[in-house]
Amino acid sequence: MGVLIGVCLVILAIISLFVGVSDVxxxxxxxxxxxxxxxxxxFASRVPRTVAVLLVGASLGIAGLIMQMLVRNKFVEPGTTGVTEFATFGMLLVMIFVPGMALLGKMxxxxxxxxxxxxxxLQVVKAVPVRQLVLVPLVGIMLGGVxxxxxxxxxxxxxxxQSLSTWAQGSFASIMQGRYEFLWIAGAMVIVAWLAADRFSVIGLGEEFxxxxxxxxxxxVAVGMVIIAIITAAVLVTAGVIPFLGLVVPNVVSLxxxxxxxxxxPWVAGLGAVxxxxxxxxxxxxxxxxxMPLSVIVGVIGAGLFLWLLLRRGSRAH
Incomplete structure (x- = not known):
């Protein structure tokens, strides 16, 4: 299966280099x-775009995996816990008070x-007596909605x-050389997550254990929170909001x-990129x-898979 993911990754990456309006x-x-x-x-557009897509897919998948370990729930990711909405609110404050801030400052x-x-x-989940597994993401969605x-x-x-919608819609159409390099920071967070992987596995068993x-x-938990926040911010300021990716990919790998x-x-990073x-x-x-905006395609497919996961596990939730 890992070989299949690798082969698909290479084939899709090569195809990505030559698909577009301009003759390349x-x-x-x-x-x-x-x-x-x-x-x-x-080299100015297609290669940066393909690299950006790979980094976003890999890092967002890892962010979802870490979030699920922190909360001990398979149905959460930055987009269903309010993290993305909080980051977007931060972007709005930058537009209001410091509109000329550099991209690194925005991130x-x-x-x-x-x-x-x-x-x-995390505090809301601790305070609310949520007993059913499927209700935890609903609490996060409500928090994000507020x-x-x-x-x-x-x-x-x-x-x-209109300015805010630029960040709210995920798209790689404007990615060019010099416009995607902050995503390497998200890639570095994937390495940090891998180095601390055993610790995340343990905390997934509960605080007392x-x-x-x-x-x-x-x-x-603090390290995990920083990884999630930096990945979410790097993706937001570069490509916008990409929904459901961090939820679907880790669940498929877990199965x-x-x-x-x-x-x-490695599986989550590879499958997320694919x-x-x-x-x-x-x-x-x-x-x-x-x-079309990438968020539309990912949202349609991701939402369908999310509902399937809910229906599949809902009868066993406790």
Whole structure:
């Protein structure tokens, strides 16, 4: 199965380099040489876009996996716990008070609000006596809905809805060289997650169990929160909101190989990259030469898979 994911990843990545309105094909590259327009488009646009898609798919999948370990629930990810909505609210504050802030500063603000959102969700889950497994993401969705409503209210009053929608819709259409490099920070967080994988596996068994094994539960949770916040912020300021990815991919991997985080991380990263690559290609060709927002394609497919997971596990929730 791992070999199949790797083969699909390579094939889809190669196809991604040559799909688009402009003529970038192996033939045009061979005929035009290194100084041709096709070569320029390949290295200035197609390669950065493909790399960005790979980084987003891998990192968001890992963010969802870590979130599920922290909450001990298979139905959560940054988009269903309010983390993305908190980060978006941070972006709105930047638009209001510091509209000229550099992209790195915007990512820092979004990460800080994403971290706040993760902490708030964890506190709400602890405070609310949620006994059914499927109700935990519903609590997160309601929390995110409240924050999104507040964000929309202020954006509407301040005539910033159109600007905010730029960040709210996930798309790689504007990705070019110099516009995606912050995603390498999200990629670095995947490595951090892999280094701490065994600790995340232990805290997934509960605070009491982890403490009895001598693990600093609060410290590991804090590391997980930082990983989630930074990945969410890096993706938000670069590509916008990509829904359901962090929920669906870890669950599919869990069904195949189980819940060992160290073993699951390469699978989640690879399958997440394949999933986003496939959806990005669909977004580019379904109404060619026009391009649909990636969030629409991922949302439709991800929502269907999310409902299937809920129905599949709902009867066994406790």
């Amino acid at each position: 094909s192996p033939i045009s590259l061979l005929e035009g040489g290194a100084d041709s327009t096709s070569a320029f488009l390949l 820092g603000v979004a990460a800080a609000f994403g971290l706040l959102g993760t902490w708030v969700f 924050v999104a409503a507040v964000t929309a209210f202020f954006a509407y009053r301040l005539d910033l809805m 982890a403490t009895n094994l001598g693990l600093d539960y609060r410290k590991v 195949i190989i189980g819940d060992n985080v160290r073993r699951a991380i 999933f986003v690559l496939a959806c990005d290609l669909i977004a580019r060709v379904v109404r060619f030469p026009y391009e």
